[in-house]
Amino acid sequence: MALEEGARSCLLRVRNRLEQDIKPSYLMDHMISDGVLTVDEEEKIRTQSTRKDQAVELLELLLRKDNHAYISFYNALIKEAYDDLANLLHDDLPNISPSVYKSFPDGCTPYVQTVLSEGGVPQRPVVFVSRPELVNRIREKLYRLQKEPGWVTVFGMAGSGKSVLAAEAVRHHGLIEECFPGGVHWLSIGQLDKPDLLAKIQSLCFRLEQSLDSQSLQRPPNSLDEAKERLRFLMLRRYPRSLLILDDIWDSTVLKALDIHCRILLTTRNRSLTDSVSGAKYEVEVESGLEDNKGLEILALYTKTKLQGLPEEARSIVRECKGSPLVVSLIGALLKDKPNRWRYYLCQLQQKQFKRIRKSSSYDYDALDQAMAASIEVLPDEHRDLYKDLTVLEKDIKIPAKVLSVLWDMEPEEVEDILEEFVNKSLLYVDSNNKPYLYYLHDLHWSSVLSLTWCSSLCLSPTTPKSTDRLW
Ligand SMILES: Nc1ncnc2c1ncn2[C@@H]1O[C@H](COP(=O)(O)OP(=O)(O)OP(=O)(O)O)[C@@H](O)[C@H]1O
Ligand SMILES: [Mg+2]
Numbered sequence: 001m002a003l004e005e006g007a008r009s010c011l012l013r014v015r016n017r018l019e020q021d022i023k024p025s026y027l028m029d030h031m032i033s034d035g036v037l038t039v040d041e042e043e044k045i046r047t048q049s050t051r052k053d054q055a056v057e058l059l060e061l062l063l064r065k066d067n068h069a070y071i072s073f074y075n076a077l078i079k080e081a082y083d084d085l086a087n088l089l090h091d092d093l094p095n096i097s098p099s100v101y102k103s104f105p106d107g108c109t110p111y112v113q114t115v116l117s118e119g120g121v122p123q124r125p126v127v128f129v130s131r132p133e134l135v136n137r138i139r140e141k142l143y144r145l146q147k148e149p150g151w152v153t154v155f156g157m158a159g160s161g162k163s164v165l166a167a168e169a170v171r172h173h174g175l176i177e178e179c180f181p182g183g184v185h186w187l188s189i190g191q192l193d194k195p196d197l198l199a200k201i202q203s204l205c206f207r208l209e210q211s212l213d214s215q216s217l218q219r220p221p222n223s224l225d226e227a228k229e230r231l232r233f234l235m236l237r238r239y240p241r242s243l244l245i246l247d248d249i250w251d252s253t254v255l256k257a258l259d260i261h262c263r264i265l266l267t268t269r270n271r272s273l274t275d276s277v278s279g280a281k282y283e284v285e286v287e288s289g290l291e292d293n294k295g296l297e298i299l300a301l302y303t304k305t306k307l308q309g310l311p312e313e314a315r316s317i318v319r320e321c322k323g324s325p326l327v328v329s330l331i332g333a334l335l336k337d338k339p340n341r342w343r344y345y346l347c348q349l350q351q352k353q354f355k356r357i358r359k360s361s362s363y364d365y366d367a368l369d370q371a372m373a374a375s376i377e378v379l380p381d382e383h384r385d386l387y388k389d390l391t392v393l394e395k396d397i398k399i400p401a402k403v404l405s406v407l408w409d410m411e412p413e414e415v416e417d418i419l420e421e422f423v424n425k426s427l428l429y430v431d432s433n434n435k436p437y438l439y440y441l442h443d444l445h446w447s448s449v450l451s452l453t454w455c456s457s458l459c460l461s462p463t464t465p466k467s468t469d470r471l472w
Pocket of ligand 1: 128327
């Protein structure tokens with residue numbers, strides 16, 4: 001399939017400008033990973049003596065390639081923050097026909113990549129394993145937003161993979177084409193105060209207005225009410241049938257500020273957040289962890305080992321991680337640098353020494369105990385102490401509220417309300433098949449709280465995540 005005429009003319013028109021400004025080496029990495037440029041072609045371009053000559057050679061090659069190459073080049077410009085150059089190519093982006101997108105087995109066509117890059121949806125983590133069942137459950141709920149606006153909540157405990165799943169769910173041609181032709185816009189929220197929330201919405205409005213035309217650019221809204229109205233207008237009139245993804249919501253105030261009758265997917269540890277907003281609501285719980293074979297796949301990918309070549313400790317490590325993608329990934333990343341520490345990390349896990357299993361990455365926290373501490377920190381003071389008490393219970397034992405009513409010396413109804421709060425905030429599990437309900441801690445809850453309690457009597461200040469401030 002040759003390059004469409006419109007795209008070709010556009011490249012010829014803006015060729016000089018591109019040759020002046022681009023750094024081909026950065027762009028080519030993306031194009032190679034999209035499979036539109038070969039390593040030999042890259043080598044040939046790299047051997048040109050100046051940056052400009054390399055750019056000339058790349059453009060020359062691009063003109064002989066196809067629509068996919070044009071789209072991949074466009075995406076590479078966006079990823080490398082050449083937004084103004086990408087805008088020059090935007091209007092002539094070729095349409096990929098449905099028969100072509102079927103050749104992308106996971107539905108992640110160049111069109112999808114473009115829509116998601118423009119909307120700021122994060123890419124997959126470097127080491128990634130698929131979780132088809134959960135992804136399909138989220139997609140199925142998103143399809144329900146096709147006809148009418150509403151909320152899809154993805155909830156679960158710290159590091160269970162909610163944000164990765166949300167990004168993965170929209171990496172699908174059919175879903176975007178049928179339900180969200182207006183695009184997908186990602187907003188990372190985290191714990192923030194009102195001025196920060198206003199700044200986030202301002203930057204979203206700016207991003208949306210900028211993609212329209214220069215006349216749409218207005219002064220930034222200067223209050224939350226004004227920001228809400230501006231966003232409502234943009235989403236309803238200028239970006240109808242688009243999806244807003246709100247990642248990592250902690251407080252319902254954020255949802256009230258964004259309750260604008262549009263289509264929203266949100267990730268949170270707190271199940272009950274959407275109680276305070278109106279419209280259709282759907283939820284997907286990320287309760288089940290990774291299966292053992294997926295955990296092993298993560299370790300194999302990090303350590304560049306074949307599955308069969310993994311040492312005997314690998315399986316025990318995966319079991320100790322209790323299906324947490326975060327913990328397996330942390331250990332994989334550590335083993336990548338220190339490949340002879342399999343036994344050491346297994347022992348640390350067995351002794352619940354989460355402090356030793358720590359590594360900086362794009363994730364907001366460096367370790368599981370930090371990520372968990374953030375959830376405990378936002379509990380009201382008196383409930384935080386009660387939560388700590390739960391560690392006196394034996395691991396893996398399920399108990400009714402009555403037992404805690406003795407331990408805490410409280411009315412059973414009050415105990416039930418507190419336990420419900422812990423469950424909603426993904427700090428406790430409930431077996432609702434049993435009457436009365438039985439409550440229990442996930443092994444990783446138990447270990448993290450224990451390690452926090454031991455080491456600092458819950459002096460939580462050093463655990464504040466990188467991107468956060470405080471609640472209001
Ligand atoms: N499918 C996956 N494949 C490989 N690694 C994964 C996958 N899902 C999650 N991870 C790893 O786990 C980490 C945490 O995932 P993610 O950020 O999605 O968790 P979360 O549930 O959103 O956590 P939080 O409640 O703190 O927002 C990722 O940074 C990544 O390293
Ligand atoms: Mg998240």
